[in-house]
Amino acid sequence: MPYTLLISVPELQELLHTHQRLMVFDCSFDLATPSRGLAVYQHEHIPGAVHADLDLNLSARHGAPGPGGVLVAGAADSPCSGGRHPLPNRERFAMWLSAIGLANDMQAVVYDRNGGNYCGRLWWMLKWLGHDAVAVLDGGLQAWQAAGGALASGDEPGHFQTNFEIREPLRRLVDAQQVWQRLHQPGQTVLDARAAPRYRGEIEPLDPVAGHIPGALNRPFSDNLGADGRFKPAAQLRAEFEQLLAGRDPASVVHQCGSGVSAIPNLLAMEIAGYPPTALYAGSWSDWCSDPARPVERG
Missing domain, CATH: 3.40.250.10 (Rhodanese-like domain)
Known part of the structure; x- marks a missing residue:
């Protein structure tokens, strides 16, 4: 397997x-x-x-x-x-x-x-x-x-070229328009993976606007790891997500962060916890705040 x-x-x-x-x-x-x-x-x-x-x-x-x-x-x-x-x-x-x-x-x-x-x-x-x-x-x-694993340095030798074939997507991608249309609706729960000060809009080191998508919940992606740097056990992750979602449908979750990268650990952690795959807003906050017509929430 x-x-x-x-x-x-x-x-x-x-x-x-x-x-x-x-x-x-x-x-x-x-x-x-x-x-x-x-x-x-x-x-x-x-x-x-x-x-x-x-x-x-x-x-x-x-x-x-x-x-x-x-x-x-x-x-x-x-x-x-x-x-x-x-x-x-x-x-x-x-x-x-x-x-x-x-x-x-x-x-x-x-x-x-x-x-x-x-x-x-x-x-x-x-x-x-x-x-x-x-x-x-x-x-x-x-x-x-x-664990004492071997290490190498420099560049690795090249591999023979293959013909990698694209197949049906196994994960769902959404865009800003889809997120905007579903704001405050029970069919969508936005989960923001940025650190809490950025989520609240107290600081913004990377993007021109501070704040978050209205109604978004905050779970910093680092919360998924234990002190040893590994993902927390599935049962613990499940309990934490259940507490965060507070009765919201897990299938409604759309993950985002600053630019669609650090949102993935939350998405992966939900699957480790036993939830079905959830959606990614890959453009994330950097895309959302690029249009001044889109609403912004702080605090």
């Missing part, structure tokens, strides 16, 4: 030891210094891992070529969302996956050094392309190191 949510370090070690059809992705990133993601990957990573850059490979921006020379981002990319990290269209993203050698019959494992914040983006995007066999390494590189 494929791993579709989380994978532990021993489970990943077993897959590597038995030479399964597998590709590991290092998604480490730094919003303040975007080039640092590649630098820390080159310094040390799980042997064989491919680097996936949030800006260059997982977003429609900059027009820079990714591995294999494939143009994954830029104006010609016809992004599938707005905001600071717009989703590339599925066809361009599939081109990058083909260029780095991911095939439809492979298990994908994603990790970072950032509490699952950035690797969650790739986990969701692969689901969005219909690839269910993708799992987040629980605890990230820190858990791998703590």
